[in-house]
Amino acid sequence: MDPRVVTSALDSFSPGESGGASIATVRILSEKNKNRNVFSSTARKLIFHCSEFRRVRETKCTVEEAAAFLADMVGIASRTLFTVRKEAEATGGVLSTPSRKRPPNAEKKRRSALYERFKLNAVRAYAPDVFRRKGIPTVAKVTKEFSEHTGVPPLKAWTVRRLLREMRFKRYKRSRNSLLLESEDIFAWRHEYRRDIPRYPAKNRQIFYMGEGWVTAGHMTSTVWPDSNMPSSADALRRGLTAGLKQPSGKGEHVIVTHIGSKYGFVDGCLDVFRGKNTGEYHEEMDGLRFENWLDSHL
DSSP states (O other): OOTTEEOOTTOSSSTTOOOTTOOOOEEOSSSTTTTOOOOOHHHHHHHHHHHHHHHHHOTTSOHHHHHHHHHHHHTOOHHHHHHHHHHHHHHTSOOOOOOOSOOGGGGGGSHHHHSOHHHHHHHHHHHHHHHHTTOOOOHHHHHHHHHHHOSSOOOOHHHHHHHHHHTTOOOOOOOGGGGGGSSHHHHHHHHHHHHHTTHHHHTTOOOOEEEEEEEETTOOOSOOOOOTTOSOHHHHHHTTOOSOOOOOOSOSOEEEEEEEEETTEEOTTOOEEEEOSSSSOGGGTSOHHHHHHHHHHHO
């Protein structure tokens, strides 16, 4: 027998007949509501009507006995039955589906509301402080800094993680461009640059732009014309052909180029080209001393 189906001995089409060939009349709403699903208004009305029917028919049963019987018949907990009856009494028999939205007092239970403002400001301050010291602001480091340098009780790492999320901190992939925002004077220079640039054309002042780059020894065009009739590289190898060229990795020797120009073209005699001595990051070779020598000799 299906455990979700409840049958009765008098469950038949004709009253008074035996239920030998009975059909299922009541299907359990949920197997004791294991998934904690929210009952709809239709299900709540069914629970309430069954409760009223039992109360009218069995006047000698106690409230607890009637609740236990209905709980087994419908497949709910006795507490759910009392909750539905209490809701029906409060609304005059009008039952509706409960809202799945966050309750009004949920904001009062958030961690950012439970902890005092001093502790929240301390957590907010230590996260950028780790970044300014060239460190990686992970949750573990912020928790350690907060526990060692504040006069408040320490917090667990998971609590700090949730506090940072509630204070709108986000975890994202590191970017090299974020280094421009570490120093406040560089940040101020950028704003000053954006304010001054529009003024120069009005004063008939020419603007020059300087840039540097690098070219690897394996530099080549990014587009090729391979034979698309080759189904695979193995077939091309058997036929003595090729399926295409591989993109170079960028490793190896490289040439560093520095130049300056304006909208009228490059400035004559300002091109600086030199061969890199190592295969690492080219910014390590284009240091401040070499840049100053190029600036003094060419400009």
